[in-house]
Amino acid sequence: MPSYDITRPRFRLSDEHVIVLTELATGQPVPTEYRSAERELQQCGLVSEAGTLSVLLLPVMQTIINPVVVISLEATGRQGTLNHGLMIGQDYVIAHQSWPTEREAEYTMVEPRMMVWAIANMVNLQRSAIFDHAGPGLVETTMRNLEEGLLGVAGFPLDVSAEEERAHIRASLESTGTMADPELSLFADMIGELRSSWRVTAAWRSHRGVENGVTVRSFGVWDCGPLGYWHRELPAEPLEPGRVGPDSTVRLIRTDAKRIWAMLTDLLPADSEIRRAGP
Structure with missing residues (x-):
């Protein structure tokens, strides 16, 4: 209601x-x-x-x-x-x-x-949170590996230990045969700790040459709890239908709340970029 x-x-x-x-x-x-x-x-x-x-x-x-x-x-x-x-x-x-x-x-x-x-x-941005920054600051894999890792979490019982869940995710990633340590272990940990993956998009009417159009800005982030924030650099936002497949590259780069705050600020257009509706 x-x-x-x-x-x-x-x-x-x-x-x-x-x-x-x-x-x-x-x-x-x-x-x-x-x-x-x-x-x-x-x-x-x-x-x-x-x-x-x-x-x-x-x-x-x-x-x-x-x-x-x-x-x-x-x-x-x-x-x-x-x-x-x-x-x-x-x-x-x-x-x-x-x-x-x-x-x-x-x-x-x-x-x-x-x-x-x-x-x-x-997006629950936490500037004061304490994160574990051990390990590589970049993870690069494919959409196929990402989907396998997420399938390792989907439907998994909530009452199992973190170690059991992590082993299950790692086995799912190893099944593709394309990842090795230390990236494999870090990626398994990231998926296990993943609180949310989010994408934010801003759109507005704008001027494109002599014709009016729409401008879009967007980016995506993984919030991995104690493992911190990761900017999903690839696939690049905004995602276009049909442009991402199983072999598309997934690139996650460690970032922090200060950088994300700057990215959110840059998402908003300047007043001069906006085409206002006529009276």
């Missing part, structure tokens, strides 16, 4: 609720398959029986309907994939964060000067 907290304000909305609100805000009829979501919005007081949106939703809907910059964050871990993001509008910045197994995501307003802080919070 949708809900809201008037004190901040913040809203819990599913994708279906957002579709309904967008249709109503733009004067469009709500598709039949979303009638149930519309009734839920009416029951919680965000939409009237006549289809009028609560004034509380004004900043959120203005930004969703006409964003200037859209930042999407895909974080994958043992609980599946979560999708978070930030929408930067003409007047407001709106963040949305999902929760494992829940339909609804939380939508909140963000102070514009705190945008990088908001994104860093979504």
Whole structure:
């Protein structure tokens, strides 16, 4: 069910609720398959029986309907994939964060000067954490090896020891016959400690010569817990459909929170790069 907290304000909305609100805000009829979501919005007081949106939703809907910059964050871990993001509008910045197994995501307003802080919070960036920096600072393998290693974790019981799990992952990697120590041991440890692999993408309307287009910036990181952060340099972001196969190179380079913070900052466009909508 949708809900809201008037004190901040913040809203819990599913994708279906957002579709309904967008249709109503733009004067469009709500598709039949979303009638149930519309009734839920009416029951919680965000939409009237006549289809009028609560004034509380004004900043959120203005930004969703006409964003200037859209930042999407895909974080994958043992609980599946979560999708978070930030929408930067003409007047407001709106963040949305999902929760494992829940339909609804939380939508909140963000102070514009705190945008990088908001994104860093979504990826749990920890500048003060203590990491084990022993071993190589670069791991290079293939997508096939990566998939074999991840299969060594998928479905593995949670009550087994770390040593048993690590041995299982190592055996999966050894089955390809293409990795050797010390990279093999380090990569097995990284997969075993992997908290999340995430990719963040910023997109905005821009000027490309005489034609208007879209500019995209993106990068990916592995958060390996005590083994620290690793920038996924290859496959390079943004990933394009059909460009990555089993033999594609995977290159992970050790990095730190300070560098990731700089990369998040560089992700955002300068005002001169953005094509503003006309009046």
